[in-house]
Amino acid sequence: MTSKPRLNICITCTASTADAPSDPRDGKQLFDRMAALCADHDLPFDLHPAECLTNCKSGCSVALNGAGKWGYVYGNVDPDTMLDDLRDLATRYADSENGIVAWRERPETLRRNVIARIPPLD
Template sequence: MTRNQKPRHKKIDLMTTKPRLNICITCTASNADAQTDPRHGKMLFDRMVELCAERDLPFDLRPAECLTNCKSGCSVALNGSGKWGYVYGNVDPETMIDDLCDLATRYADSDDGIVAWRERPETLRRNVIARIPPLDGI
């Protein structure tokens, strides 16, 4: 690339991009006495990969190096085009896999990313850390 050339960026068609479930792979569970190897977040991600391989899901699964939510154990973030984003903490990699999949599916199926409190899996209802407005409109 010469000095005057602008870098070419791949265009992403946001209308066809699936919402994402981002899982922090560097998290340690909040109830852990010490860090594990692999980390609890990586175990959560690996279990979700196995689960997603068996199902046709309406969301993409992505690892995240750090969601900077370390005091709240295993953390995940949901985001999508035109949707409110959410960060959830204290996700148990042993017991919340199916509930997390259910929540991400409901999120993906929603128009604006908002899943009513009563429609969220009971294990995750009180785990919301943040709700983030969409970049491309509310």
Template sequence: MTAKPRLNICVTCTFSAADGQSDPRDGKVLFERVKTACAERDVPFDLHPAECLTNCKSGCSVAFSGAAKWGYVYGNVDPDTMIEDLCDLAIRYSESDNGIVAWRERPDSLRRNVIARIPPLD
């Protein structure tokens, strides 16, 4: 059995539009909000906290990964306005064969937030 794809959320991020470092960190807020949203539905992915995705200038950051799938890093994810769009994108990523979600099928708020695309190992 293959593991579910993952949505990794950096819990140490500060949102790039923030005035300064927050407590709790904006990334932790994002993680908790996505966790709550996921608990309300049966999602085809696992949610994991990440200590740092080294994308600090474009925080809050998330990364998608899965077996035989392209990986993606997204930045500038707003913990106040993008929760549902992030969940939608994670579902689309998980249900794709190779991790590629067509640009036009990505939620509008996240289309231009791709930082990197990483080739699959398999």
């Protein structure tokens, strides 16, 4: 079992700009592209596909969580333009003591995309 924080990417999401669900879904494309981007790096977080984050009105969604850390759900993540920023955010999250990444330290493209903040269990 891993103790690394996790970046969960919803693989069933459809982008908020899409007219109809894509095949594969935009969320699956986001996951696959992120997996390729992270493949050759030793990252402080694990990447995990999630079947559904129940955030369908907010386009492609991701969730960050870890032991003893605040959890976050982000929406409207663009699989074409936000990969590097998402990796940067997940790294900053993993490196934080309690999961809180200061607003100004978050990548600009994701600052306003927070859907929810969830308190840690411990």
